[in-house]
Amino acid sequence: MNPIDTYLNANPNECLKGFEYTYENAKDLLYSAELLAKNNKIGPATSLAILAGEEALKSLLLFCKALKIERPSQLSMYFKNHRTKHNAIRFLHVISKPMDYLCDSVQDWLQKRAEDPSQVPERPWPDIIPKFQLWIKHNITNPESEMTLENDWWEHANLRKNEGFYVDFKGDTWRLPSKLAPYECSMAIKYSEDILKRIDLIRMVPFEDIFQIVINMKRKIKN
Numbered sequence: 001m002n003p004i005d006t007y008l009n010a011n012p013n014e015c016l017k018g019f020e021y022t023y024e025n026a027k028d029l030l031y032s033a034e035l036l037a038k039n040n041k042i043g044p045a046t047s048l049a050i051l052a053g054e055e056a057l058k059s060l061l062l063f064c065k066a067l068k069i070e071r072p073s074q075l076s077m078y079f080k081n082h083r084t085k086h087n088a089i090r091f092l093h094v095i096s097k098p099m100d101y102l103c104d105s106v107q108d109w110l111q112k113r114a115e116d117p118s119q120v121p122e123r124p125w126p127d128i129i130p131k132f133q134l135w136i137k138h139n140i141t142n143p144e145s146e147m148t149l150e151n152d153w154w155e156h157a158n159l160r161k162n163e164g165f166y167v168d169f170k171g172d173t174w175r176l177p178s179k180l181a182p183y184e185c186s187m188a189i190k191y192s193e194d195i196l197k198r199i200d201l202i203r204m205v206p207f208e209d210i211f212q213i214v215i216n217m218k219r220k221i222k223n
Contacts, residue, residue: 008065015066016207019059023199026055030192033185042185043177047164049188050157054085056195063202067211089154089195101135102128153187160184 008015029052036045109124121127139147160180162168168175202210 008062012066012068015062019062019066022055022059022062023196023203026052026059026192026196026199029055030189030196033189033192037185037189041178042182043164043180045164046180046185046188047161047177049185049192050161050164053089053157053188053192053195056192056199057085057089059199060195060202063199066207089157089191101132105132150191153191157188160188 008018029048033045033048033052036042036048105128106124109120109128113120139145142148163175164177164180164184167177
């Protein structure tokens with residue numbers, strides 16, 4: 001195993017430091033991307049926004065490592081391999097989007113229940129589950145669904161990042177960073193913001209409390 005992995009696997013406090021460092025760096029990269037975008041420097045703005053997403057992903061992985069919720073793994077490959085990071089981001093969205101849908105649905109049920117209990121079922125699931133199943137089917141089968149589009153976008157993010165940084169010559173045409181579509185820049189900023197927002201939610205809860213929740217969950221699983 002890589003020496004970096006050996007050290008991080010044995011030192012969760014170091015992972016927690018890395019979690020904060022990479023989080024702050026991701027915010028700085030995204031801030032820089034937004035400044036460049038405001039000044040119509042679309043190419044480098046897109047590239048920096050994608051780098052912000054990569055750094056935010058590293059931050060999440062370091063947090064999970066600090067919690068010891070998985071067996072020792074090769075975290076170092078996420079430090080070097082862009083494709084690995086982008087695939088991990090795609091997986092993150094695949095598992096988080098359905099959770100977001102369920103949480104939003106329950107929150108909506110709670111709000112309506114508080115406003116007028118007589119008009120809302122006592123249990124949310126008979127109504128939510130069928131809608132959730134339709135939502136899943138739509139996102140899996142519809143190539144224009146939000147989840148599918150975002151998944152496809154991250155699949156080609158490394159190409160976009162290179163196009164935003166470098167002048168290239170393909171076929172008989174010069175490819176300039178300034179020619180990258182503003183839409184790509186907007187998506188890069190939005191998608192990376194989404195990852196940072198998840199980290200912001202995590203940081204609202206003291207690490208010790210989250211760690212205790214994980215310990216309790218492990219005990220219940222074992223029993």
